[in-house]
Amino acid sequence: MSSASSRSNGDPIDDALAAATAAVSALIVAVGAANPVVVLDGRSGAGKSSLARRLVASWPLRGRVQLVALDDIYPGWDGLDAGSVYARETVLTPHAKGGVGVWERWDWERGERAEAHAVxxxxxxxxxxxxxxxxxxxxxxxxxxxxxxxxxxxKHRALDRDGDTYRPHWERWAAQEEQHLAAHDPVSLATIVVRVP
Structure with missing residues (x-):
């Protein structure tokens, strides 16, 4: 018997992400909806983006799936909470009501909103x-x-990925993550908690 989660390539991070993809995919199928919504959260460098990309690449339902990354939405280095609210108001709420959502990408270099994207x-x-x-x-x-x-x-993964751009802001961003954890307790809201080494 074989499954995605039982095949190991010797890379513990890859194995954990493969197992997480399989587990989340099973939950998506169990929802029984044509247009389910999946929300992935976690601290910087945890593996959210990697999991999201894998999930989209191996989407368990027919048809296309849309991916929105909050990294494209946060209004700068102090914008964790504002980005979350913006995503809820412009993406998640319209989607839930059957309306087209429209969000504008944050241009990190210019410090302003840029082109619009429809959901x-x-x-x-x-x-x-x-x-x-x-x-x-x-x-x-x-x-x-x-x-x-x-x-x-x-920290190693995040700084390895974003290097000197992120390094000066690590503590500043981590403090906002701590505030999010204290205010919202996202772990208790999760359908599933996945662990990446």
Missing amino acids: DPSLPLVIEGAGALTPETARLADVSVWVEAPSPSR
């Missing part, structure tokens, strides 16, 4: 980012995911 309410939606899972967004999600990883691993 089709008839298609499934995956939204991922730190701060994504709150009591309000949990009510709009069919499947909510918290991605957990040890602090040293997270």
